[in-house]
Amino acid sequence: MSADPAVRREIPDATVARLPEYLRSLSRLAEQGVLSVSSEELSAAVGVRSAQLRKDLSHLGSYGVRGVGYEVDTLAFEISRALGLTQDWPVAIVGMGNLGHALASYSGFVTKGFRIVALFDDDPALRGETVAGVAIQPFRELRSRHGADPIAIGVIATPAAAAQTVCDELVEVGVRSILNFAPAVLSVPEDVDVRRVDLSTELQILAFHAQQKALAGLQPVGAAHALDGCVAHAADPEAVAT
Amino acid sequence: MSADPAVRREIPDATVARLPEYLRSLSRLAEQGVLSVSSEELSAAVGVRSAQLRKDLSHLGSYGVRGVGYEVDTLAFEISRALGLTQDWPVAIVGMGNLGHALASYSGFVTKGFRIVALFDDDPALRGETVAGVAIQPFRELRSRHGADPIAIGVIATPAAAAQTVCDELVEVGVRSILNFAPAVLSVPEDVDVRRVDLSTELQILAFHAQQKALAGLQPVGAAHALDGCVAHAADPEAVAT
DNA sequence: TGCTGTGAACCGGTTCACAGCG
DNA sequence: CGCTGTGAACCGGTTCACAGCA
Numbered sequence: 001m002s003a004d005p006a007v008r009r010e011i012p013d014a015t016v017a018r019l020p021e022y023l024r025s026l027s028r029l030a031e032q033g034v035l036s037v038s039s040e041e042l043s044a045a046v047g048v049r050s051a052q053l054r055k056d057l058s059h060l061g062s063y064g065v066r067g068v069g070y071e072v073d074t075l076a077f078e079i080s081r082a083l084g085l086t087q088d089w090p091v092a093i094v095g096m097g098n099l100g101h102a103l104a105s106y107s108g109f110v111t112k113g114f115r116i117v118a119l120f121d122d123d124p125a126l127r128g129e130t131v132a133g134v135a136i137q138p139f140r141e142l143r144s145r146h147g148a149d150p151i152a153i154g155v156i157a158t159p160a161a162a163a164q165t166v167c168d169e170l171v172e173v174g175v176r177s178i179l180n181f182a183p184a185v186l187s188v189p190e191d192v193d194v195r196r197v198d199l200s201t202e203l204q205i206l207a208f209h210a211q212q213k214a215l216a217g218l219q220p221v222g223a224a225h226a227l228d229g230c231v232a233h234a235a236d237p238e239a240v241a242t
Numbered sequence: 243m244s245a246d247p248a249v250r251r252e253i254p255d256a257t258v259a260r261l262p263e264y265l266r267s268l269s270r271l272a273e274q275g276v277l278s279v280s281s282e283e284l285s286a287a288v289g290v291r292s293a294q295l296r297k298d299l300s301h302l303g304s305y306g307v308r309g310v311g312y313e314v315d316t317l318a319f320e321i322s323r324a325l326g327l328t329q330d331w332p333v334a335i336v337g338m339g340n341l342g343h344a345l346a347s348y349s350g351f352v353t354k355g356f357r358i359v360a361l362f363d364d365d366p367a368l369r370g371e372t373v374a375g376v377a378i379q380p381f382r383e384l385r386s387r388h389g390a391d392p393i394a395i396g397v398i399a400t401p402a403a404a405a406q407t408v409c410d411e412l413v414e415v416g417v418r419s420i421l422n423f424a425p426a427v428l429s430v431p432e433d434v435d436v437r438r439v440d441l442s443t444e445l446q447i448l449a450f451h452a453q454q455k456a457l458a459g460l461q462p463v464g465a466a467h468a469l470d471g472c473v474a475h476a477a478d479p480e481a482v483a484t
Numbered sequence: 485t486g487c488t489g490t491g492a493a494c495c496g497g498t499t500c501a502c503a504g505c506g
Numbered sequence: 507c508g509c510t511g512t513g514a515a516c517c518g519g520t521t522c523a524c525a526g527c528a
Binding site for chain 2: 046084085089091105113114195199200202205211
């Protein structure tokens with residue numbers, strides 16, 4: 001139970017998680033030629049409360065104009081800078097199955113400071129293939145990259161069984177940020193940051209809420225029992241009609 | 243057992259989000275033939291505090307044995323039931339690019355109550371293709387499914403531009419749970435549940451933390467050693483001026 | 485006037501510490 | 507005893523309401 005003395009985070013995690021959303025909306029507005037937005041307008045576009053938006057932005061500094069709103073360009077730039085998108089982030093993807101291919105060819109990848117510098121997969125069938133201008137290499141080549149672009153972010157898109165090994169290797173060569181799509185909990189050193197994205201988890205959360213709605217719809221509000229038996233088809237579209 | 247009328251207690255969202263994780267760990271333990279776990283062991287496996295785990299599980303009921311721990315099978319079943327995985331969830335995927343293919347062939351999909359009943363894509367090149375035993379159809383076929391399995395969960399894996407239209411159609415035919423992989427904010431009626439998974443957002447959050455670490459490393463505040471040069475281009479000197 | 489920026493109240497969720505029970 | 511289950515303290519984050527300024 002170390003007290004972590006040096007960890008002074010200026011911007012709350014919850015705010016950081018929303019900044020990309022704000023940035024996306026601002027980019028769209030900029031494309032449409034909009035020059036200025038109020039917190040009310042922008043928050044509506046993103047689906048949060050205006051007070052939330054203002055408080056979030058206040059963590060970056062005072063970039064609004066009272067009585068008017070925010071200048072779209074300025075705000076977009078300040079958010080980009082706060083997120084670190086004004087610098088270059090070399091990314092490597094490990095595991096070039098369907099998911100890896102999808103990630104590598106995802107356009108949003110390139111648009112904002114992220115640049116794919118390496119793709120790895122040990123499947124011989126993929127040998128020599130190039131995706132988004134980058135050749136797929138066997139994973140052991142990771143170690144022979146000494147001269148090349150250092151990897152800032154590693155994306156794991158392998159089966160769960162390989163994930164920990166891949167992760168260890170990435171950490172070994174200095175990667176300190178990992179995005180994990182494999183359904184596995186990775187153990188890493190203290191200073192490595194792992195985020196996990198899991199389809200299965202998301203589906204299960206949706207299923208939970210769907211079940212709740214089905215149960216609520218079947219029973220008049222206030223009923224608090226007899227849910228054990230109802231394992232019928234919660235999928236009936238009419239069940240929850242308003 | 244006196245047919246415990248599993249009291250409908252509200253399960254906090256934060257707990258629901260962790261249940262799939264617990265379930266995965268329990269499944270692995272079951273495979274290994276483990277019969278019983280303590281909160282200490284299970285919580286270590288998923289990376290949460292033991293008190294957290296116990297409180298989470300307490301929302302489902304009292305399925306532990308004091309002085310001993312939890313029976314793996316029983317607990318796994320109770321979590322499955324709480325999440326609604328003991329019933330069948332028909333899923334449809336719209337957009338069969340790389341991502342759609344990855345999702346459709348994802349094994350974790352089938353394992354726990356989720357069943358793909360339809361795949362949609364308007365690309366003529368995909369006409370007639372079958373993934374995981376299901377044929378890809380043009381999206382307009384969605385409306386002619388009247389007799390077929392009703393869709394409980396819709397997965398949107400289209401480009402952002404098509405997402406809202408697809409979403410509207412899904413809602414129209416009665417889908418009330420949507421998993422959105424497109425980088426777009428969907429507007430839906432009150433009673434529709436949307437979860438969004440966005441690669442770009444995750445990368446940006448990682449970038450933020452990486453930047454924080456880099457900055458902390460540059461300014462000796464008694465923090466950890468400097469980074470292993472994995473971020474070549476140093477941060478803008480005037481960035482994040484306090 | 486109309487908006488931003490923010491102290492203060494509020495709320496959900498986490499952690500602690502121990503009571504309760506096999 | 508040992509471990510679960512839980513009231514109570516605590517904490518981060520959200521919302522409210524208004525002060526402050528163009």
